[in-house]
Amino acid sequence: MEYTRITSISDPLFKKMHNLMKEIFPKEEVLEFDLWKEPLEDPGIRVFVAVNEGDVVGATEYRYYPDWNIAMTDFTIIGKPGLGIGPFLAQHREKDLKNLAQENGKTLYGMFAEIYNPYVVENHEFGGVKPMDPYVRREVLSHLGYKKLNFTYVHPSWNNDGEAVIGLDLCFLPTNPQQTELQSTLIVQFLQRYYSVLSEKPEEWVHMIQRLEDLESVELLPL
Template sequence: MLTYHRLSSIQDPNFRALHHLLQSIFPPEEVLAYDLWKEPLEDPSIHVCVAVHEGEVVGATEYRYYPELRVAMTDFTIIGRPALGVGRFLLRSRERDLARLAEQSETKPIGMFAEVYDPFRAADHAFGGVSPMNPYVRREVLSHIGYKRLDLAYVHPSWDHEGEAVSELDLCFLPADEEQSSIDASLVATFLERYYSALPNKPEEWLGMMNRIRSSESIGLLPI
């Protein structure tokens, strides 16, 4: 049986297991250092939850909801063990929690952002050898859920605080309206500025991308 547990401290014994899982799945530039997790875990707006099976952390997801923008962000979804239904469990648990957060803020969500690896640019990453985390699989799953890719050359600052540009991902959006074919560029710019405000070192590539977004009215939403 899977249980859904929110982490709120690096002292939580499940956090060490989560951080090890992160390091085994993602490349180093995508993983925040252990000690730097203290403030995010204590931030009430950031939800870091793990799926626990027989005392073992077998999956995790991190997300947040911006009521003023009426959008959510899925920071990551990790499946550490196949054949346990971890992905579906995390998806449904997250959906219920986000619905609760929207109700509390008396807002109606318009969609959710997510970053996903482009397997043609991230082919060298083994992603922990766990088949459900394969870039091709993850991308297809997001497509089935309803995510669409923003029509832009996307980069983001590395989470190792080195200020490098990470360009192996696409920024995607899951619109509440399945027929939505574009997204307001100012919404994207505001979201990205807030989401990456915790990283002081921004690469020139990211700054250039942000300028291009701000100079646009809308950004197309394309199939993944």
């Protein structure tokens, strides 16, 4: 299996990855094909696929923010069971992020991720791929050390239609497993930058940001 970076929508592997995304994720979570052009060309956004015998069987997108020394895992796709795709992607992503932080003269502070909460929304089938089952993924990410940020989370739909998407928790993987809270200023600044590409923000998201701005910190809870 190969860990291959994609930097252009003209890369044949990207079409395979995008088709895999449409099979796995709800439509409001998948950016349109042509809208990927700029993100893929952005050096700060890292999109890698797991290629097995010429097929894209998995993918992950993430980014590193040197000014905050944090990362964000945008998504992880496991397209087939029994190939060890999850560990393969996680190990290569971790190695890459550690190198990026080291180049920045630091040790990575932690990593954000939006994690589906199947106890709130149960209708995500994820293409029928069992390793992508939200109950399974939530447990795996809990084992990796991710913790839930203790506030009600919504995010803007990637359709850029101003709709609020629910059923996810914003989580954080601290490098220090003893860490119990995160500065709300960091959360707000991160979310504002992360969703700056979307012009249409739902009122629920705006109000969420306002509530976070009134806090000093947010508690980290077990998943």
